[in-house]
Amino acid sequence: MAPEKKKRARKERKDQWREALAGESSPVQRPEQTSRHEIAPGATPPAETATEQAPAPATRFGGKKKMADNGSVFDNLSGLGKQMLSFQGAKKFAAWYIDTNEQIAKNAIDFQARLTNWAKDTPLAPVFEAQQEFGRRLVERSADAARAIWRLKQEEIHN
Secondary structure, eight states: OOHHHHHHHHHHHHHHHHHHHTTSOOSSOOTTSOOSSOOOTTOOOOHHHHHHSOOOGGGSSSOOOOOOOOHHHHHHHHHHHHHHTSHHHHHHHHHHHHHHHHHHHHHHHHHHHHHGGGGTTSTTHHHHHHHHHHHHHHHHHHHHHHHHHHTOOHHHHTO
């Protein structure tokens, strides 16, 4: 197709959409309108004409769509909210959060120990060991304090 014909066809489609949005007519061809391709009854249209026909304006360009009248979605959300926003749900989340952060901190201290392994036989070795021991105690005490605030027991955490 020549560039001029493409431009003309594009302009015609834009004009059809403008008219449709203004409420004057529909860009989708009606049976009484003639198509640029003649199609035998029962035959499928060529791919070119199938893609050229645009959907009705109501489904595109801000057309209003009705929401499915499905109350079960809201029932499911309220049930989920009751589970997540209950005190037991908050305790489970707190237990998970404390355990996860404790494990991350311990892994960071272990990583630091591997990184400072080069200083094993140097005067800096006792400084690094003290730093790692202090970090381990701090993490352990902080996690225990958080568990005490939430009144979490070890049996509750894993159930």
